[in-house]
Amino acid sequence: MAPTAAPDMLIPGVEDVVADAAAHPVSGTEDHTMVLNMGPQHPSTHGVLRLVLEIDGESIISLAPDIGYLHTGIEKTCEAKFYQQVVPLTDRIDYLCPMTNNLAYCLAVEKLLALEIPERAQILRVLLNELTRIQSHLVWLGTHAMDIGALTMFLYCWREREDILRIFEAVSGQRMMTSYFRIGGLALEPPMGFYKSVQDFLDIMPGRIDQYENLLTGNPIWIGRLQGVGTLTAAEAISLGVTGPPLRASGVDWDLRRDMPYSGYEKFKFNVPTSQVGDVWARYVVRIQEMRESVKICQQAMEMLAAMPRDTPAYRIVADAPKIVLPDREQMKTQMESLIHHFKIVTEGFAVPAGEVYQAVESPRGEMGYYVVSDGTAKPYRVHMRNPSFATLQALETMCKGRLLADVVAVIGSIDIVLGEIDR
Amino acid sequence: MGGTPGIPPVPTPSANTPGPHPGPEPGPDGLGISTPDLTQAIHGKEAVFTALSENSAVKALASLATDAKWDRQELTITVPSESIQTACRAVQSAGYNFFEDVTAVDWYPQEPRFQLTYHILSHALKQRIRIVVKLDSASLSIESIIPIWPAANFYEREVFDLFGIHFSGHPRLTRIMMPDNWEGHPLRKDYPVEGYR
Numbered sequence: 001m002a003p004t005a006a007p008d009m010l011i012p013g014v015e016d017v018v019a020d021a022a023a024h025p026v027s028g029t030e031d032h033t034m035v036l037n038m039g040p041q042h043p044s045t046h047g048v049l050r051l052v053l054e055i056d057g058e059s060i061i062s063l064a065p066d067i068g069y070l071h072t073g074i075e076k077t078c079e080a081k082f083y084q085q086v087v088p089l090t091d092r093i094d095y096l097c098p099m100t101n102n103l104a105y106c107l108a109v110e111k112l113l114a115l116e117i118p119e120r121a122q123i124l125r126v127l128l129n130e131l132t133r134i135q136s137h138l139v140w141l142g143t144h145a146m147d148i149g150a151l152t153m154f155l156y157c158w159r160e161r162e163d164i165l166r167i168f169e170a171v172s173g174q175r176m177m178t179s180y181f182r183i184g185g186l187a188l189e190p191p192m193g194f195y196k197s198v199q200d201f202l203d204i205m206p207g208r209i210d211q212y213e214n215l216l217t218g219n220p221i222w223i224g225r226l227q228g229v230g231t232l233t234a235a236e237a238i239s240l241g242v243t244g245p246p247l248r249a250s251g252v253d254w255d256l257r258r259d260m261p262y263s264g265y266e267k268f269k270f271n272v273p274t275s276q277v278g279d280v281w282a283r284y285v286v287r288i289q290e291m292r293e294s295v296k297i298c299q300q301a302m303e304m305l306a307a308m309p310r311d312t313p314a315y316r317i318v319a320d321a322p323k324i325v326l327p328d329r330e331q332m333k334t335q336m337e338s339l340i341h342h343f344k345i346v347t348e349g350f351a352v353p354a355g356e357v358y359q360a361v362e363s364p365r366g367e368m369g370y371y372v373v374s375d376g377t378a379k380p381y382r383v384h385m386r387n388p389s390f391a392t393l394q395a396l397e398t399m400c401k402g403r404l405l406a407d408v409v410a411v412i413g414s415i416d417i418v419l420g421e422i423d424r
Numbered sequence: 425m426g427g428t429p430g431i432p433p434v435p436t437p438s439a440n441t442p443g444p445h446p447g448p449e450p451g452p453d454g455l456g457i458s459t460p461d462l463t464q465a466i467h468g469k470e471a472v473f474t475a476l477s478e479n480s481a482v483k484a485l486a487s488l489a490t491d492a493k494w495d496r497q498e499l500t501i502t503v504p505s506e507s508i509q510t511a512c513r514a515v516q517s518a519g520y521n522f523f524e525d526v527t528a529v530d531w532y533p534q535e536p537r538f539q540l541t542y543h544i545l546s547h548a549l550k551q552r553i554r555i556v557v558k559l560d561s562a563s564l565s566i567e568s569i570i571p572i573w574p575a576a577n578f579y580e581r582e583v584f585d586l587f588g589i590h591f592s593g594h595p596r597l598t599r600i601m602m603p604d605n606w607e608g609h610p611l612r613k614d615y616p617v618e619g620y621r
Contacts, residue, residue, distance in 0.1 A: 071601040075586075076610055080617045111496050238547075241523055241575025252547065259550050355465075355495050358543055358554065360524070371541065373529050386525040386543070394578050423601060
């Protein structure tokens with residue numbers, strides 16, 4: 001399907017009108033439009049998103065997002081750090097899926113280094129990524145429903161999210177900013193009781209998703225607020241760079257986990273839910289089904305881990321690369337070599353061969369790509385993140401135009417943006 | 425080690441053609457053109473275009489490319505800055521339907537200083553191509569690709585904001601991350617990490 005230009009993106013937004021009224025005389029006064037500022041401290045903007053809306057009565061004439069309130073210059077900071085020191089920075093980009101960010105960055109650097117990751121580490125990465133996806137979708141569902149007025153959902157979603165955060169805390173010591181992945185594998189062996197707590201969660205989760213659906217899917221208010229709102233066609237979604245669940249809800253059957261597999265995703269069997277409708281409702285249905293698929297992937301990962309023979313190289317959690325991966329603490333106390341490696345990695349980092357790579361993974365919000373350029377030194381020359389929310393936000397005007405003001409809240413909830421990754 | 429100046433970036437040893445950047449080193453000697461080994465890196469337009477002659481992006485950009493690289497299973501094709509729109513249209517009609525990303529790399533103090541990197545994905549071919557454009561610091565302007573992919577809107581604004589590269593034909597080229605009255609372009613290499621105080 002050939003992308004078509006969305007004309008909305010090609011005209012100056014109303015933000016200009018506000019910024020410089022003299023240069024852009026407001027033409028709307030005769031035809032009864034008004035300019036309304038929404039955010040950046042509006043609770044339904046999911047962070048600090050500012051929207052400048054031009055409205056006629058309650059209908060949206062145009063809409064311009066104003067972003068940058070959370071810009072912290074992470075890309076610039078990365079250039080001043082060693083490769084391994086960038087991992088904690090990547091958590092902060094999208095604070096709802098830190099593991100996905102870790103994975104994308106580590107895979108990119110591992111591609112530069114041509115490093116092979118042991119199979120068990122790959123499966124654990126997939127397992128944790130799918131738990132992250134469920135966790136992120138739970139935040140989306142809870143806040144999206146709350147924006148529309150179903151406050152109970154928020155509390156139920158937070159209950160299950162808490163289970164996942166406890167698993168993350170057990171694994172990494174941190175609930176949200178996990179920084180658990182390392183270049184070359186994982187930071188630590190999973191703790192005792194890890195598999196049991198994951199299994200317990202996987203056992204209850206399908207029933208809990210049924211509970212959510214009981215509350216929402218047949219609910220006439222929910223249906224009325226979601227169906228037919230914020231429609232995006234497949235051609236519009238592609239031309240505006242939309243990825244992830246909104247793209248699949250518009251009928252484009254594309255999932256990087258299946259179509260360009262990474263980290264061993266080709267070994268897992270799962271469906272990619274899609275919908276042809278492209279409205280807010282379709283995005284709700286796609287994400288709910290995605291949660292069910294993620295549970296299935298986690299279950300397969302648990303079975304693979306249980307069936308894996310111990311004491312093989314594939315059972316390790318880090319690659320066999322002593323100059324890149326920090327040595328075992330116990331070895332450091334007895335072996336001179338390990339001590340030297342540890343000292344060298346911590347003080348001077350490790351050199352990464354010159355080159356450039358782009359590694360994209362399917363984050364809960366869509367395609368998250370890391371573009372890493374190396375000049376052969378121990379610090380990345382350039383790290384750029386292609387974040388799904390940044391592109392999806394461009395489609396907001398197309399989705400909201402001509403709709404009511406209250407629908408903007410529903411649409412923002414449905415595209416599930418995280419302002420941390422938009423502003424970086 | 426971290427403080428040493430970087431080795432020359434993106435070596436483009438054109439063993440077979442006198443490329444636009446005839447580096448001081450001739451690079452790895454005559455690459456085996458007869459039996460292309462795609463697990464190894466291939467540098468130079470002729471070598472890449474011979475080894476990957478079946479690739480649709482290679483076919484589409486055969487007349488435009490000035491340099492090419494096959495490295496770590498990723499295809500990079502360099503095109504002249506004035507033909508970026510032509511190149512994007514060519515890969516779009518070759519099936520690369522999805523614009524992913526545009527960003528820049530500052531190779532200060534080398535010239536050409538800026539490298540613009542476009543990542544384009546094909547849903548049908550399940551392939552990605554990287555189109556690279558080099559810009560001299562004397563002429564920091566390039567055509568916007570919004571007529572081809574409106575998705576480039578925010579990305580071009582971001583590059584304009586953080587690198588100071590002008591995109592002609594962009595409908596609203598204003599700062600997107602930094603405040604409107606900000607001075608300087610933070611992602612340039614001559615901009616200090618801690619900022620100006």
